Amino acid sequence: MTDGHPIESAGGRAVWRWKDRQTLFHIGLALGLLHLPLSLEFSITLTHHGALIQSLVLFLYPLAIALMGLGAALARIRPELALGTTPMRIAGASLLVFLWAALRANFLVNDSGSLVWAGFSHLASLGAWFLALGMGLAGALQRVRSADPKEVGSGWAIHLAGIVLGYLVTESAIVHVGPNALIAASGLAFLVLPRLSLIALPLLLLVLLPTGLEHRLEGLRELESWDEGVTVGIGTEGNLSDEVEREMLDEMRAPLFEGWSRYGQVRIVPVDARRLLVLYNLKRQYVYRPYTLRENAMDPAELRRRGTASGSGMAVRTLLYTSFEPTERLLFSGVGSGRSFTRLTFRPGKQVTAIERDPAAARYFSEVRPTDTDHIFSDLDFVVADGRHAIEIQTEPLDAIVMESSRYQPPHSMLPVTTPHYLYTRDAMATCIRKLRPEGLLAIEFSRTADDETHRLVPYQVIESLRALEVPFTVMRAGALDDLTLFASPTQAGLDSWMERVGGDDLPGVAGDWDPQPLARWIDYELTDDTPLVGWISMSDEDRHLLITVASGAVALTLLLVLLLYFWEGRERRWNPIPFFFAIGLGHSIVQFHAFYAWRSFFGDDLLTIIRLIVYFLLFGAVGSWLAPRLPKSLLRTAPRSAFVVVLLALHFAGIANIPFEEGSASIRELYGLFALLPGGVLLGAYFPLGIARARREAVAPSFAADAFGTLAGYALMYLVYVPVGATAFAAVGTAFYAAATLLFSDE
Incomplete structure (x- = not known):
């Protein structure tokens, strides 16, 4: 072996040059293709845990990614392990072990011992996957660097191109193949035919998919320790009997419908001859039964009488929906099965916009079982998107905006602290009011506000936002659990007119006052686009302290590892x-x-x-990687280098500051994203190959490891800066580290 190459002859080096580029592309494709499926395997069994547990478990993923750095270090210590097909075979075996852990040792447990075992099995298998890829990637980069330092840029560009391709096909693969089948087939292909896995993987899927591989694998998922409270409240007298509940849990292994999207899994399970249970990621959402809109021929007064008999939050919804007119432009966010439309006194058409975020649920109700919804979603304007986005792109003034999503998914502590709630921020409220006619109505539902303090948090924040915006509003509280409906309008006259139309002042069980009983930490935190994290302010002080301690420990660990690498490389x-x-x-x-x-x-x-951002960043990063080593040395000195970084970062943040969120044209949005992300993408791709080309050959692996540890530290800093302080401060920290990297680069 000479100069890092296992083959000394020119012909042999040419073969390895081709193999190294194939390895770089192959590893990139694997990273892009399997990122989302691996993440979905985490999330599907995490949904019944609280924010603290979810946040801590999700920390395992970046921790596993950081093990790519250890793989790179291992490639330097034992370079023979980074040769040939060894890394990909280890990666394939690790994928299969991870799939076993996700199915059989998952997070559907409640005792701490089982939870620790689940976390360990996930981290060990996923960590072995990333360690093997890091080993193969560092070995290939080191051999490319040994052959010609100027080729590092093109080699890294090839790697980024592989990641881009993987991300482009991953969502389609999840929908049509399923994450379980995709992980299993990828693991087998990498393990058995590592050199030919790019060809073997699609062929293997073609052979196995007709056998129902995804459904068979999903049937292996361990559900015995599942919190069976998912069925609570479905029975007409309250909880179901043990026998019926057991039958329902058995049905969940063979559901009427089981589909995946980028958000996770949707299951539809029969409850009885008429009703069906909808679950998102194995978490109960709502029960629905097939319906028709023939009852809309009923007299409006009779419809209101029947719909308000319960005195619950649904009674207020009936009052509101029966007040709508067929000529009005209406927008409903979070419609689910669309059953609420039976409360309208007319059959909705294209003047009504219905929004559902989850593509799998939307596909079921509009395409798989359209008869269950009386084909309503083909009649109205059905938008599969985030509610905030759908509201922003409206070009004509609306008569009413109704947000139903909080009825079944109250934003509370059952979500990771890093999950933003942009639909309810002060900026979102301003957008909603601006999209209404002067006499229009904004109605937002919040369920069970008396059930838990976290259910009062978001309505409290929304009310405070409306007060700050000086928007007229009122509330209607109904039912034993204080289901809340908030009404707001751009003008007081408009609000008075709507409340007269809605009525309900004399309805039993309905009141017009509400005390949110705010906690001190709610008051200190404003829900804005800069600080949109409901999960953070819903956590107890003890849980927040623990999360900060874990994040601080992760930063300290990366600093220690980097310090060891620094002395290993030599001062x-x-x-x-x-x-x-x-x-x-x-x-x-x-x-x-x-x-x-x-x-x-x-x-x-x-x-x-x-x-989309990852794809654009990597696409332009590949361009930056290819260009960077080809720049004249005079342009890489401190002054011009610093000027380039300043310009690129300025353009990047200027693009963010001027994002046209309300642009209705999809093509214009794509073009804007393409141009706005170019500066940041080029910067993201340029520095790494420049550093690899400038470093000694022996320093390639530890340099790669330092970069991986920096990525983990960046994730941990999200909990220390972005979560408690806000996005602007987080961006400033990132800019500071870019400035430090610019000064730390060698001029020689």
């Missing part, structure tokens, strides 16, 4: 690249995380937007 070297790579790992991750939040649901919903 006496003319340039020790470890601090530089740690800084760019921090800068890259923080700037990207900030962008994910800043762009919100610009491309339809938050997950679709994140995937």
